[in-house]
Amino acid sequence: MxxxxxxxxxxxxxxxxxxxxxxxxxxxxxxxxxxxxxxxxxxxxxxxxxxxxxxxxxxxxxxxxxxxxxxxxxxxxxxxxxxxxxIRPSLRDRKAVTGILPDVAVCPLCLQEMSDPLDRRFHYPFINCTHCGPRYTIIRSLPYDRSNTSMAVFPLCPQCRQEYESPKNRRFHAQPNACPVCGPRLTLCAADGRPIHAEPLFPFIWQQLQQGAILAVRGIGGFHLCADAHNSVAVQTLRLRKGREEKPLAIMVRDRQTVERHCRLDEAENELLFSAARPIVLLQKKEDSDLAYEIAPGNRCLGVMMPYAPLHHLFLSGPLDSLI
Ligand SMILES: [Zn+2]
Ligand SMILES: [Zn+2]
The missing domain is CATH 3.30.70.100 (Alpha-Beta Plaits)
Structure with missing residues (x-):
């Protein structure tokens, strides 16, 4: 012994x-x-x-x-x-020196749950588990415990608590664990700030985007403006509003198939595109791509990135396969 x-x-x-x-x-x-x-x-x-x-x-x-x-x-x-x-409670210390992980792209299991109409997290944009989800952006102090993150204001519901406390569960000690009952929620607002109550929410958002609407997605670092990458008028309007006349815009696409419809893609580029950091990769545009010309006027390349947050996947899981 x-x-x-x-x-x-x-x-x-x-x-x-x-x-x-x-x-x-x-x-x-x-x-x-x-x-x-x-x-x-x-x-x-x-x-x-x-x-x-x-x-x-x-x-x-x-x-x-x-x-x-x-x-x-x-x-x-x-x-x-x-x-x-x-598992003992964490010890606090004034001088924190441990490394912090960046936010992690949503994992395949969470994606599967999010697209299952029978799952309690169906279309829930803040889904996460021990292997994926926000880290760096929610940490306020160390050690990394829920009470030291911005999730502290969302007390776990009984079901989420059970997941959090069950050693066999894939959300065992997942600090940002959340569900539609206890976690953060998404609100859709009109341009004047008035809340729009649409049920179900995502089909409504897809329809709006298809009709040329521009969506401002509020994230932690500011607003991300997005629109249908096939819609020239929407792309032009977005350029006008951003005051960005010609500088190329990047697109986010649903999957590899969609990338290959619009761009040439070799294995190295593919690997980079799907790597953990989900970078914007410059790819050579195909002549016959039907994406709006205004995305990168006069440019033979296109900045492409893959979805990483659950919300991106939700935007791209309907009729739209490419967004700017
Ligand atoms: Zn996950
Ligand atoms: Zn919950």
């Missing part, structure tokens, strides 16, 4: 590390705890030496995909009375 303290530094908070450690320790029948603190992740595990070695190897090898371990240290402690493995 042995007890070890393992300290991990790097990007180890907000990536599902605590649930992962919990599951691994429970599977190997080890006792101890895991907690976030201002320096990263602190683990204490106790059990037979052979299983502790296995724990350590798998900890580093099978770590959550989004995690980055810069340093790990292990020390031996005195053996204590064994108790079931737990």
């Amino acid at each position: 042995e007890r070890r303290r393992i300290r991990l530094n790097g990007i180890v908070q907000g990536v599902g590390f605590r649930p992962f450690v919990y599951q691994l320790a429970t599977e190997l029948d080890l006792s101890g705890f895991v907690r976030n603190d201002a320096h990263g992740l602190l683990i204490e595990v106790q059990g037979p030496t052979k299983r502790l070695d296995e724990f350590h190897t798998r900890l580093l090898k099978q770590r959550p995909v989004l995690a980055r371990i810069d340093r790990h240290r292990s020390t031996t402690l005195n053996v204590q009375k064994p108790n079931p493995f737990t």
Whole structure:
């Protein structure tokens, strides 16, 4: 029997590390705890030496995909009375030095739930889980816990709380966990600020965009103006309002198929387009693309990006496959 303290530094908070450690320790029948603190992740595990070695190897090898371990240290402690493995509340410290993850593009499982009419998060634009969703933009202070994020004002409903507290659930300790009952909501307003009550909301938005409306999407960093990329009049109007006469605009498209209809795409460009940072990639426009000429007048290239927030996917899941 042995007890070890393992300290991990790097990007180890907000990536599902605590649930992962919990599951691994429970599977190997080890006792101890895991907690976030201002320096990263602190683990204490106790059990037979052979299983502790296995724990350590798998900890580093099978770590959550989004995690980055810069340093790990292990020390031996005195053996204590064994108790079931737990996730302990985080320790606060004035000098926070741990890494923070940027926001993460919505994952395939969340996308699937969001498009299932029977799911309780159907068309819910703030869906997220342990492996995706906002991180950097909602963190107010460290360690990364719900109480230190802008989600603190949305108390979890019983169902969300249950997900948050169940080790087997994919939202176990997902700090921004939310649903239409307890989480943030989307409001649609007319140009004069008057709320528009449309039910269901997204088909109404798609219809408006198809008719040439310009939508101002309020995000954390400001407003993002969008319109149907096939609609010349809408694109021209948006240019006028932005005071941007000729500078090329970027487009966001539904999927790879749509990209290939309008642009030439090689494997390297494709990889870049779908990489975690979801950058705008400059691609060569095809001659026969039917996108509005006004997007990038006189330009042979087109700035293209893939959707990353659930809301982008919702905008593009109806009749429109390209937006500016
Ligand atoms: Zn997800
Ligand atoms: Zn909820």
